[in-house]
Amino acid sequence: AVVAGSASPAQTVGGLREKRAGSVRPGSVDPSSIEFSRITDWLRAWQTCVRAGDFDGGRKLCAPELLAFGTRAEIADGLDAVVEHQWRHVWPMIRDFTVRIAEARGAIVGDSAWVGAPWDSLGTHDDGTTYRRPGRLTVAFERRQGRWLAVHTHFSLSPPGTPARG
Numbered sequence: 001a002v003v004a005g006s007a008s009p010a011q012t013v014g015g016l017r018e019k020r021a022g023s024v025r026p027g028s029v030d031p032s033s034i035e036f037s038r039i040t041d042w043l044r045a046w047q048t049c050v051r052a053g054d055f056d057g058g059r060k061l062c063a064p065e066l067l068a069f070g071t072r073a074e075i076a077d078g079l080d081a082v083v084e085h086q087w088r089h090v091w092p093m094i095r096d097f098t099v100r101i102a103e104a105r106g107a108i109v110g111d112s113a114w115v116g117a118p119w120d121s122l123g124t125h126d127d128g129t130t131y132r133r134p135g136r137l138t139v140a141f142e143r144r145q146g147r148w149l150a151v152h153t154h155f156s157l158s159p160p161g162t163p164a165r166g
Contacts, residue, residue, distance in 0.1 A: 035108055039115050039141065042148050043099045050097040055083055062150040063142065069154040071135065082153075094133060097121040111143040118158070134158040 042061060049057040059079060068076045070086040091097075099119045106115035116138045122130040140152040 036106070038148055039106060039108070039113055040101050040104060042139075042141070042150075043101055043104065043115065043117065047097055047099050050091055050094070053091050055087055055091070058087060059083065062153075063144070066150060067152050069156070071155055071157050093124055094121040095124065095130060099137070113141040113143070113148065115139050115141075119155075 046061055062079055064079050066079045066082050068082040068086060072089050073085040076082040076085045097119065099117050104115050104117035106113060118136050121133045123133040124130050135155060135157045138154045139150050141148045142151050
């Protein structure tokens with residue numbers, strides 16, 4: 001089990017802390033660690049797909065059985081449903097989607113991982129004017145054939161009054 005930022009006895013592995021079985025607790029992520037960089041690479045690829053409205057590219061980052069909670073779709077079960085009920089309604093309506101990767105936190109345990117991070121975007125009104133649209137994400141992953149694929153995503157808008165960055 002590889003966990004970043006935990007405070008109990010552990011061995012450091014690639015900038016993350018390896019914990020003894022039975023004592024794994026998620027903690028702070030070192031975004032510069034080699035192992036966790038594969039997860040932050042996924043976040044960067046995701047950001048690129050969202051900004052470009054690249055649904056096919058986004059599909060390649062996710063498992064077919066993806067379960068998603070979104071800012072529009074309360075719950076979408078299966079990748080096709082996620083694309084249809086969430087992505088197609090949100091991605092074309094936002095600009096400058098940016099995951100704050102330096103603030104990402106998560107853990108890797110075997111072939112499973114999770115990451116949580118804040119994000120920022122600009123929403124667009126019908127007249128083309130924009131408004132700040134900050135949020136946060138949690139993604140659960142499975143490693144399949146050497147690739148990290150999202151099996152669950154949860155994107156939500158930040159509570160009202162939360163200051164946006166960027």
